Amino acid sequence: MISVPRLYPIVDAAFFSTTEDLAAFAEELVVAGCTLLQYRNKSGNARMMLEQARELKRQSRARAPAPLFRLIMNDRADLGLVAEFDGVHVGQDDLSPESVRGIIGSARWLGVSTHNPEQLREADRTSADYLAIGPVFSTSSKDRPDPVVSLEGVRRARRLTQKPLVAIGGITRGNAASVIEAGADSVAVISDLLRDPRKSAEEFFRVLR
Numbered sequence: 001m002i003s004v005p006r007l008y009p010i011v012d013a014a015f016f017s018t019t020e021d022l023a024a025f026a027e028e029l030v031v032a033g034c035t036l037l038q039y040r041n042k043s044g045n046a047r048m049m050l051e052q053a054r055e056l057k058r059q060s061r062a063r064a065p066a067p068l069f070r071l072i073m074n075d076r077a078d079l080g081l082v083a084e085f086d087g088v089h090v091g092q093d094d095l096s097p098e099s100v101r102g103i104i105g106s107a108r109w110l111g112v113s114t115h116n117p118e119q120l121r122e123a124d125r126t127s128a129d130y131l132a133i134g135p136v137f138s139t140s141s142k143d144r145p146d147p148v149v150s151l152e153g154v155r156r157a158r159r160l161t162q163k164p165l166v167a168i169g170g171i172t173r174g175n176a177a178s179v180i181e182a183g184a185d186s187v188a189v190i191s192d193l194l195r196d197p198r199k200s201a202e203e204f205f206r207v208l209r
């Protein structure tokens with residue numbers, strides 16, 4: 001069984017106007033002590049995604065390889081492989097977990113997003129290494145989000161799987177401890193890291209201890 005770090009930062013390209021800005025943000029998170037980053041880009045431009053992914057990879061090569069540091073590609077197993085990422089994260093509208101597993105092999109991490117108990121049960125039966133549940137709270141970082149599952153949804157998810165559980169959606173330094181308390185192993189965060197990422201990540205680590 002893998003061990004997912006307590007803080008699971010998502011570097012979402014929507015919030016950066018240049019690859020340089022995106023890479024600088026990622027660097028601040030790593031300086032703060034983050035050991036995993038997910039790269040997310042919903043704009044669908046594969047060429048830009050690969051450019052940004054390669055920049056994140058180039059940056060991480062200069063530091064530490066897995067298991068000390070991991071990069072996870074959202075949605076796209078193909079780009080994850082080409083950019084030599086350490087894992088892929090897919091949702092309900094992406095390739096199936098087993099299709100992705102077939103592409104990325106057994107060594108890379110596979111994460112699967114779920115939004116209700118049925119999806120979680122189904123994902124639990126796949127070869128996914130970890131499962132995500134959300135949105136826990138309301139979020140403005142995702143288009144057309146599923147209904148909020150609340151802390152009760154996290155508790156319920158915890159009872160349904162033994163795989164590492166990542167909670168996502170509206171998680172902040174102010175509510176992260178309650179999410180872990182509800183049974184999540186890790187919190188995935190976009191917006192509460194955007195302003196002053198180093199300080200924010202350090203504060204997350206403090207409340208997640």
Ligand code: TZP
Nearest residue numbers: 135139141169170189190191
């Ligand atoms: N999936 C469910 S909620 C969400 C995603 C990608 C967005 C999380 O962003 P934030 O800003 O941390 O709420």
Ligand code: MG
Nearest residue numbers: 075090091094
């Ligand atoms: Mg997806």
